[in-house]
Each structure stands twice: as C-alpha cells, then as structure tokens.
Amino acid sequence: MKWRLILPLALLLALGLTLGLTMTASAHGAKIEYTINMAVEIRATYDTGEPMDGGQVMVYAPDNPSTPWLEGVCDEEGRFVFTPDPSKPGTWDVQVRQAGHGDMVHIPIGEDMAVSGGTGYTSLQIVLMGVCVVWGFVGTALFFSRRRA
Amino acid sequence: MHIPDGILPAAVSAAGYATAGAATWHSLRQINQKEDPRESIPKASLLTAAFFAASWIHIPVPPTSVHLVLNGLLGAVLGYYAFPAILIGLFFQAVMFQHGGLTSLGVNATMMGVPALLAHFIFRLRNVVGKESRMWTGVFGFLAGAGGLGIAALISLILLVTTIPAHLDVEAERASIYALTLAHAPLMALEGAFTALVVLFLQRVRPELLED
Numbered sequence: 001m002k003w004r005l006i007l008p009l010a011l012l013l014a015l016g017l018t019l020g021l022t023m024t025a026s027a028h029g030a031k032i033e034y035t036i037n038m039a040v041e042i043r044a045t046y047d048t049g050e051p052m053d054g055g056q057v058m059v060y061a062p063d064n065p066s067t068p069w070l071e072g073v074c075d076e077e078g079r080f081v082f083t084p085d086p087s088k089p090g091t092w093d094v095q096v097r098q099a100g101h102g103d104m105v106h107i108p109i110g111e112d113m114a115v116s117g118g119t120g121y122t123s124l125q126i127v128l129m130g131v132c133v134v135w136g137f138v139g140t141a142l143f144f145s146r147r148r149a
Numbered sequence: 150m151h152i153p154d155g156i157l158p159a160a161v162s163a164a165g166y167a168t169a170g171a172a173t174w175h176s177l178r179q180i181n182q183k184e185d186p187r188e189s190i191p192k193a194s195l196l197t198a199a200f201f202a203a204s205w206i207h208i209p210v211p212p213t214s215v216h217l218v219l220n221g222l223l224g225a226v227l228g229y230y231a232f233p234a235i236l237i238g239l240f241f242q243a244v245m246f247q248h249g250g251l252t253s254l255g256v257n258a259t260m261m262g263v264p265a266l267l268a269h270f271i272f273r274l275r276n277v278v279g280k281e282s283r284m285w286t287g288v289f290g291f292l293a294g295a296g297g298l299g300i301a302a303l304i305s306l307i308l309l310v311t312t313i314p315a316h317l318d319v320e321a322e323r324a325s326i327y328a329l330t331l332a333h334a335p336l337m338a339l340e341g342a343f344t345a346l347v348v349l350f351l352q353r354v355r356p357e358l359l360e361d
Contacts, residue, residue, distance in 0.1 A: 047246070048207050048214055054325070056317050068316055095155060097317070099213075099325035100309035103247070104155050120247060129245045130202065137198035141191035 037083050040107060044078045044096040047120070051078030055098040062090025062109075084109050150218055150305060150333075151204070151242065151257055154250030157312055165256030169236065172262055176232040192358060193230040196223050200238040204248050208339065210332040217336070220261040221297025222344040224268030225290055226351070226359065231265040232258075260304045268297030272348070286352050286359075287345045294344025295337040302333040 044052040054073055057080045061069040074080050074096060084092050089110025096102050105119050121129070157165075180186050196219075203217040223231040236258045242248040249257045272293040275285045309326045313319050351358050 046214070047248075050214065054321065056322065058316070071316065073318075097156065097322070099322070099329040100152055100156055100305070101329075102153060102156060126246060130205070133241050133245060134198045134202060137194045137201065141194040141198075144187055144190040144194065 038086070038109075039081050039083045040092075040094075040109075041079060041081045042094055042096070042105065044074055044080070044103070046101070051076065052096055052098050052102075053078060055096045055102065057082075058095045058097070059084075060093040060095070061085065061088050062092060063088055065093065150216070150261070150301065151239070151249035152253045152260070152305065152308070153247070154252045157253055157256060157308065159252075161308065161312060162252045162256060165253065165259050167255070169255040169258040169262065172232050172259065172266070173236060176229040176266070179229040180233075189227070189230055193227050193234045196227055197234040197238045200235060201241050204242055204246070208336060210335055213329055213332050215329075215332050215336045217340065218261060218298055218301065219340065219343075220265040220301055221268040221294035221340055222347060224265030224297050225272035225293035225344055225348060227265075228269045229266070231269060232262040235262040235265055256308065260308070261301045264297045264300035264304070267300060268293035271296050280359075283349060283352065287349050290345035290348035291341040293341075295341030298333065298340050299337050302330050302337075306330040 042057070044055050044057075046052060052074050053076045055078065057070075057072045057074060058068040059070040059072075059082055060067075061084075069085075070082055072080055072082070078096075080094075080096070082094075084107075086109070090108075092107045092109050093104055094107060095104040103119050105117070107117065108114065180189075183189075200219050200223055203219045206217045207214045208216065220231070220235060223234055227234055236254075239249055239254055239257050239261070243250050243254055243257075272289050275282075275289040278285045280286065306326060310323060313322050313326075348359060
C-alpha cells in the first residue's frame with residue numbers, strides 16, 4: 001500500500017524535475033537556421049566597355065514574361081544585384097535599357113544553373129567574324145568586276 | 150542608332166518591315182531599269198563592307214559615345230543601291246555583332262536607308278548648279294552626309310520617345326534619348342566632311358563613279 005503511493009509520487013517528481021530543467025536550459029539556448037539565398041549580379045556595359053551607368057533594369061520571372069517582377073537601376077559600374085525567388089525555377093530574363101539601347105540576358109535558375117554567363121562574343125570572335133564578312137563583300141566586288149578585266 | 154531587339158513594340162517592328170520591304174522593292178525596280186544593273190555592284194559591295202565595319206568606329210562625345218553610320222555617304226555615292234546595301238550591312242551587323250537585331254531590322258533599315266535615299270537626292274542637286282564644280286560637289290557631298298545622318302537620328306528620336314514603355318522611369322529614359330540624339334550633332338559634321346572628301350576624291354580620280 002505504501003509503495004503503491006510512493007512510486008507514482010517519485011515518478012511525478014522525476015517528471016517535474018526533468019521538465020523544469022529543460023525549461024531552464026531552453027531559456028539559455030540559441031537557435032540558428034539557414035537557407036541559401038542566391039543573389040544574381042549582372043553587369044551591363046556598352047560594347048565599348050563603358051558601363052551602362054543609370055541603365056534601367058527589368059527582371060522578368062519565368063512565370064510572367066510580360067510584366068517585370070522587379071525593376072531597378074544600374075550603379076556607376078553598370079552593376080545590379082537581385083535575389084530571384086527560388087520557388088520559381090526556370091529562365092529568368094533580365095533586360096537593361098538606356099536611351100533605346102540595351103540587351104536581355106537569360107539566366108537559368110533551378111536545375112541547369114551556370115555560375116556565370118552573358119551575352120555577346122569575345123573580341124577575337126568578333127574580329128574573326130568581321131574579317132570574314134568584309135572578305136565576303138570584297139569577294140563579291142571582285143566577282144562582279146572581273147568581266148571588265 | 151541601331152535599335153536592338155526587345156525595345157520597340159511588335160506593331161512598330163512589323164511596320165518597319167513593311168516600309169523596308171516597300172523601299173527595297175522600289176530601289177530594286179529602279180536599279181533594274183538601268184542599262185547594266187550589275188555594273189555598280191562592285192562599288193555597292195565595297196561600300197556595304199565600309200558601312201558594316203563603320204559601326205565599330207566609336208567617337209567619344211561626352212557624356213556618351215557615338216559610332217560612324219555612313220548612310221549619307223552610301224546614299225550620295227550609290228544612289229538606289231544604297232538601300233539594299235544598308236539592309237545587307239545591317240543584317241550582318243545584327244547577326245555578327247548584335248548591333249541592332251533581327252526583329253528590329255526593318256525599322257533600322259528604314260531609319261537609315263530612307264535618309265540615305267534622301268541624301269542621294271540632296272547630292273544630285275549639284276547637277277542643277279553644275280556638277281563640274283569642285284566647290285558644289287564638296288558642298289552637296291557635305292549636305293548629303295550630314296543630312297542623311299541627321300534625318301536618321303531624328304527618326305530614331307521620334308521612334309524611341311513615342312514608344313517608351315510605361316513601366317520604365319519615363320523621364321530618365323527620355324532625357325538619355327535626348328542626350329544621345331544631341332551627341333549626333335558633332336557626328337553629322339564629321340560624316341558630312343568625310344562624305345565631301347570621298348566625293349571630291351572620286352570626282353578627281355573616277356568621276357564616272359558619281360554618275361548614279
């Protein structure tokens with residue numbers, strides 16, 4: 001009879017102590033959670049290398065290519081940073097425009113991500129293509145002038 | 150000067166193709182009525198190469214920079230060949246250098262090609278005052294070169310200012326369009342002088358090349 005009473009009492013006490021201790025400990029604890037947010041930095045320049053200072057930026061989310069998801073302005077270096085919404089994977093389009101000049105870059109967000117990318121060609125590619133095209137025109141000129149020779 | 154893809158509304162791009170198509174058809178018809186339409190092709194081809202490469206020659210006009218266009222020169226020297234020449238040059242610039250774009254090709258061809266044809270008529274005014282005169286050849290060469298570029302810059306200004314999308318900062322965009330157009334004023338003088346030099350040179354060495 002005696003034991004029957006003591007056992008539940010001891011159990012209650014033990015439970016109470018444990019709860020009490022836990023509550024004390026949680027008041028001193030700290031908690032850190034993390035999520036990785038990916039920021040995209042773009043840099044817009046003219047083909048002279050001059051930055052598009054003050055160029056207006058429009059960011060289009062993959063689910064709505066007609067209305068800008070975010071708008072902003074490039075800094076003096078032509079840079080603009082934004083954090084795309086990770087719940088919208090797909091191709092994000094970023095357009096930079098100034099005085100009727102500008103370009104649009106397509107940034108894949110989600111599975112096929114690339115660390116960096118851009119539009120345009122390297123100087124060597126441009127020079128090579130330019131030379132080829134000019135030679136095409138010169139060749140045409142030579143072809144049509146040969147009859148007189 | 151070259152309007153890229155994605156700047157103009159679709160209706161304007163379509164209208165640009167319509168006007169460029171009409172101008173090409175008219176130019177080719179005029180060329181076909183010549184005694185030997187192939188005779189001027191070498192000249193047209195070389196000037197197309199010059200037009201194609203000219204957009205890489207940048208001239209700093211603070212706070213911006215502009216590039217050579219040479220549409221006035223093409224008009225003065227090539228006559229009706231200028232329009233197809235500019236169309237082909239713009240196509241290669243769009244495909245190779247992303248100067249301009251394929252959807253805006255019609256608009257750009259109209260914007261630079263129609264003033265080139267006007268430059269041709271300006272230059273032909275020298276026949277009225279005497280085409281043997283070196284002074285008048287130089288003067289009308291200058292007017293053709295400067296006028297061709299000036300009219301093109303004006304068309305570009307009107308097209309851009311009237312089609313700024315509402316979601317942009319309209320004031321800022323308008324101010325930068327005006328600044329860019331103003332920067333073409335010194336370029337007009339430069340292209341006018343360059344055109345005058347070229348036509349004076351051609352008049353001295355091969356005057357028959359200016360007969361178109």
